[in-house]
Amino acid sequence: MKLNLKVWRQRSNNDKGAFATYQVEANEHMSFLEMLDVLNEQLIAKKETPVAFEHDCREGICGACSMVINGRPHGPQQGTTTCQLHMRAFEDGDTIFIEPFRARAFPVVKDLVVDRSGFDRIIQSGGFVSVNTGQAQDGNAIPIEKDLAGEAFDAATCIGCGACVAACPNGAAMLFTSAKVTHLGLLPQGKVEHSKRVLSMVKAMDEEGFGMCSNVGACSVECPKEISLENIARMNRDYIGASLASDKTV
Amino acid sequence: MSWFGSFLKSSIGQKIIMSLTGLFLIQFLAVHLIGNLQLLANDGGQQFNLYAKFMTTNPVIKTVSYLLYASILLHAVQGLWLWSRNKAAKGGKYAVMAKESSTYASRNMGWLGIIILVFIILHLWQFWFQMKMGWLEMKTYDGVEVKNLYAPVAYAFKQWWYVLIYVLAMGVIGLHLHHGFQSAFQTLGLNHKKYTPLIKFLGTAYAILVPLGFALIPIIFFLFR
Numbered sequence A: 001m002k003l004n005l006k007v008w009r010q011r012s013n014n015d016k017g018a019f020a021t022y023q024v025e026a027n028e029h030m031s032f033l034e035m036l037d038v039l040n041e042q043l044i045a046k047k048e049t050p051v052a053f054e055h056d057c058r059e060g061i062c063g064a065c066s067m068v069i070n071g072r073p074h075g076p077q078q079g080t081t082t083c084q085l086h087m088r089a090f091e092d093g094d095t096i097f098i099e100p101f102r103a104r105a106f107p108v109v110k111d112l113v114v115d116r117s118g119f120d121r122i123i124q125s126g127g128f129v130s131v132n133t134g135q136a137q138d139g140n141a142i143p144i145e146k147d148l149a150g151e152a153f154d155a156a157t158c159i160g161c162g163a164c165v166a167a168c169p170n171g172a173a174m175l176f177t178s179a180k181v182t183h184l185g186l187l188p189q190g191k192v193e194h195s196k197r198v199l200s201m202v203k204a205m206d207e208e209g210f211g212m213c214s215n216v217g218a219c220s221v222e223c224p225k226e227i228s229l230e231n232i233a234r235m236n237r238d239y240i241g242a243s244l245a246s247d248k249t250v
Numbered sequence B: 001m002s003w004f005g006s007f008l009k010s011s012i013g014q015k016i017i018m019s020l021t022g023l024f025l026i027q028f029l030a031v032h033l034i035g036n037l038q039l040l041a042n043d044g045g046q047q048f049n050l051y052a053k054f055m056t057t058n059p060v061i062k063t064v065s066y067l068l069y070a071s072i073l074l075h076a077v078q079g080l081w082l083w084s085r086n087k088a089a090k091g092g093k094y095a096v097m098a099k100e101s102s103t104y105a106s107r108n109m110g111w112l113g114i115i116i117l118v119f120i121i122l123h124l125w126q127f128w129f130q131m132k133m134g135w136l137e138m139k140t141y142d143g144v145e146v147k148n149l150y151a152p153v154a155y156a157f158k159q160w161w162y163v164l165i166y167v168l169a170m171g172v173i174g175l176h177l178h179h180g181f182q183s184a185f186q187t188l189g190l191n192h193k194k195y196t197p198l199i200k201f202l203g204t205a206y207a208i209l210v211p212l213g214f215a216l217i218p219i220i221f222f223l224f225r
């Protein structure tokens, strides 16, 4: 299949950047990243600079493959990352716009690569359990209700890819932060520090310059792990609760 | 900073201000509609004028009305401020706009709000200001002297352009509330499968029925009075 690509090229953060047009011959079994590999081989053969894009696991678990494809983070397919998207989702002759994630808190490093270390700093502010919880527990040694474990696990599937921020018209990081707050806060080991964690993680999120949530919901629609908006509501009410009723300050 | 200051300044606190003022305005709009429906009484405005007098003289309602002015102001100023800060936090636009992942209203709350604000200013100028400045003629019903607010309303509702602006503004409020009603609960942390479907249903019903009720009054006046 022949594709017409409009790829965002930007030499560095200071560069203005613009779209460049390329033609690529791909086949429908390729993943989207493999199609970009083909493009880069073409560019290298012509002694041009290849397109910089992030990738690592190529199986939907690391969250590295950040890019916006025809206006949608991770492309048009529901519940998958860019590396899990195959060219059969497109038609021969399609024009595809490929852009970096856009948000003030995710500055462009080069081409499609953005700096998502803001997420790391949100995690560092409280996305952990500070006591040593030892080895993996024996099954059922700590009783946890099945529904609760399920909810915590759903939230824990967040891979920190940043698609939620990229999809949000406000560049807000509420879906990511609330998924992290939820997955720790619902379990007994994480519950102990829950109030402090909510306060610190929201504070860190605000300090990174992410926007405020307008409940638009595009984050959850574009999230490759389909993290639910219920997590944001839970974080909001726990934040209200921790602000009004706990002794913790951050 | 005090705990309360940092709470209000946080992104969540900022949104709670929007949510609480928005919910207060939602409640007010329903009361306002009940008042306006009395315009349809077909008694030359007697019932409506008596109701208007009650609403402007009863001390409890007067107190609540100051809360209302403050809420509208706070909601509008805060809304536009959040909107511009959020645009700055986005920092750019995509070449292709993905319309399928969110609703029109949710993406355009700021624009819808600006239109509502312009309408509110026009609306206050036309009716509320005239009432407050004592520019209205007086009428007496059974010995009770009241301002004849009915007269400028009935006059305005006979102007096709005013009726058109009014009906369009109600459409805009409907869109604002279609997103805003359920959003206000989500902001407060109220989202659960037990009751969220009900909130969404009530929000849709409110966003359709209340603006429709408002819009029908000038249409009836224009066509049949």
Ligand code: HEM
Residues within 6 Å of the ligand: A212, A213, A214, A215, B015, B018, B019, B020, B021, B022, B023, B025, B026, B029, B072, B075, B076, B077, B079, B080, B082, B083, B109, B110, B112, B113, B114, B116, B117, B120, B176, B177, B179, B180, B181, B183, B184, B185, B187, B188
């Ligand atoms: C005076 C002009 C108005 C302006 C400029 C305005 C602006 C806004 C903006 C920008 C938002 C989105 C805030 C965000 O989610 O980031 C919003 C939300 C909202 N507005 Fe308005 N608005 C106005 C009038 C109204 C009126 C008259 C009502 C109700 C009758 C209303 C009810 C709401 C509600 C319920 C929300 C949702 C709050 C939330 O998401 O928590 N607004 N408004």
Ligand code: SF4
Residues within 6 Å of the ligand: A063, A157, A158, A159, A160, A161, A162, A163, A164, A165, A175, A176, A179, A219, A222, A223, A224, A225, A226, A227
């Ligand atoms: S919530 Fe979803 S979109 Fe956001 S970082 Fe986690 S996995 Fe990615």
Ligand code: FES
Residues within 6 Å of the ligand: A054, A055, A056, A057, A058, A059, A060, A061, A062, A063, A064, A065, A081, A082, A083, A084
């Ligand atoms: S490369 Fe790891 S999720 Fe796509």
